[in-house]
Amino acid sequence: MSKRLDWIQEELEALKQAGLYNRIRTIGSAQGAWLVVDGKRVLNFCSNNYLGLANHPQMVRAAQEILNVYGVGPAAVRTIAGTLELHLELERRLARFKNVEAAITFQSGFMANLAAIPALVGKEDVIYSDELNHASIIDACRLSGATIVRYNHVNPDALDEAIRQNKGKYRRGLAVTDGVFSMDGDIAPLDKIYEVTSQHEVMLMVDDAHGEGVLGRGGRGIVDHFDLHGKVDVEVGTFSKAFGVVGGAVAGSPLIVEWLRQRGRPFLFSSAATPADVAACIAALDILENSTELVDKLWANANYFKSEMRRLGFDTGLSVTPITPIMLGEAPLAQQFSRELFEEGVFAMALGFPTVPRGKARIRVMISAAHSQEDLQKGLEIFARVGKKLGVIH
Numbered sequence: 372m373s374k375r376l377d378w379i380q381e382e383l384e385a386l387k388q389a390g391l392y393n394r395i396r397t398i399g400s401a402q403g404a405w406l407v408v409d410g411k412r413v414l415n416f417c418s419n420n421y422l423g424l425a426n427h428p429q430m431v432r433a434a435q436e437i438l439n440v441y442g443v444g445p446a447a448v449r450t451i452a453g454t455l456e457l458h459l460e461l462e463r464r465l466a467r468f469k470n471v472e473a474a475i476t477f478q479s480g481f482m483a484n485l486a487a488i489p490a491l492v493g494k495e496d497v498i499y500s501d502e503l504n505h506a507s508i509i510d511a512c513r514l515s516g517a518t519i520v521r522y523n524h525v526n527p528d529a530l531d532e533a534i535r536q537n538k539g540k541y542r543r544g545l546a547v548t549d550g551v552f553s554m555d556g557d558i559a560p561l562d563k564i565y566e567v568t569s570q571h572e573v574m575l576m577v578d579d580a581h582g583e584g585v586l587g588r589g590g591r592g593i594v595d596h597f598d599l600h601g602k603v604d605v606e607v608g609t610f611s612k613a614f615g616v617v618g619g620a621v622a623g624s625p626l627i628v629e630w631l632r633q634r635g636r637p638f639l640f641s642s643a644a645t646p647a648d649v650a651a652c653i654a655a656l657d658i659l660e661n662s663t664e665l666v667d668k669l670w671a672n673a674n675y676f677k678s679e680m681r682r683l684g685f686d687t688g689l690s691v692t693p694i695t696p697i698m699l700g701e702a703p704l705a706q707q708f709s710r711e712l713f714e715e716g717v718f719a720m721a722l723g724f725p726t727v728p729r730g731k732a733r734i735r736v737m738i739s740a741a742h743s744q745e746d747l748q749k750g751l752e753i754f755a756r757v758g759k760k761l762g763v764i765h
């Protein structure tokens with residue numbers, strides 16, 4: 372018997388020993404405030420379905436109707452025969468919604484980062500990257516071949532210092548940061564970061580995956596939140612979170628958008644987004660442009676849940692967004708907490724090292740506009756019960 376794959380078995384065993392093996396739960400229902408998870412009906416605090424759009428009737432109908440016109444598959448990459456009128460409509464609509472000049476869409480947010488970063492910088496260049504940036508930014512930075520300089524989390528002074536130290540050593544510079552950080556729910560100080568990058572003539576990119584549909588007026592994102600229209604070169608967004616579908620985008624400078632149509636490799640070499648997904652994204656924009664009701668409800672729910680959790684005695688960390696970490700300390704406690712919640716009918720994820728630093732394990736609650744007041748009440752009661760049982764609160 373060949374031994375050439377034995378190493379995989381050993382690595383998998385090592386993951387299990389270290390408590391890092393992913394046991395993946397399966398969902399047996401549509402997304403919403405309640406889910407069937409591994410056959411059990413539970414209150415959902417895990418999804419990125421911030422606005423409850425993942426199963427919104429208007430979006431489902433838009434997808435169904437377009438299937439009859441364009442069919443199911445794009446059958447080509449965007450640059451050969453895959454660009455439908457529908458894709459251009461989504462790009463125009465997104466740019467209008469975000470109040471920027473241009474936008475280009477991709478198959479996912481991950482793809483948007485993989486397209487943008489290697490197209491903007493290469494071996495002779497430097498990237499300044501927040502130390503807690505998302506994996507897709509890290510991979511895109513590595514793929515670009517540029518020198519990567521990490522700066523202290525959400526610290527514009529550290530960014531300034533890093534740029535000064537590297538002045539004159541490279542052809543071009545790009546500063547890149549998450550907008551909302553998904554583990555803590557904190558926000559990059561984009562206004563201050565912009566002051567630094569504009570002073571040094573460094574390009575600025577923000578990945579607003581968790582801010583799209585959440586931050587800014589009516590969910591217009593982090594650039595709108597800080598009123599930096601026309602100033603941030605690249606704003607990456609995703610249609611996979613608040614928008615409830617799947618897909619990614621770059622919004623901002625028309626010059627960069629044109630460049631990515633020529634040089635964004637996932638745009639050139641991976642098939643276009645499907646008609647149904649694109650139609651659903653356009654319907655999401657219709658909903659968001661029509662009313663701020665869902666975004667308002669998301670924030671009301673998040674503020675209520677967070678303040679009640681604090682009142683109960685839980686530590687909700689640094690969060691200023693609907694991402695609500697419940698800080699617990701050690702990973703085994705977080706895992707036990709998550710299991711006990713599930714037994715009681717609440718689905719909330721435990722996060723430990725290496726996803727978050729050692730000693731900072733937590734449960735992460737994702738609040739949604741889909742939650743009713745009763746849902747939140749029920750969640751709070753169960754959190755209080757489990758918290759007391761495990762000695763986290765008194």
Ligand SMILES: *Cc1c(COP(=O)(O)O)cnc(C)c1O
Binds near residue numbers: 578610612619
């Ligand atoms: C989720 C996320 C992505 C990936 O988005 P997808 O559309 O799911 O590929 C990229 N960047 C950040 C910061 C994210 O949180």
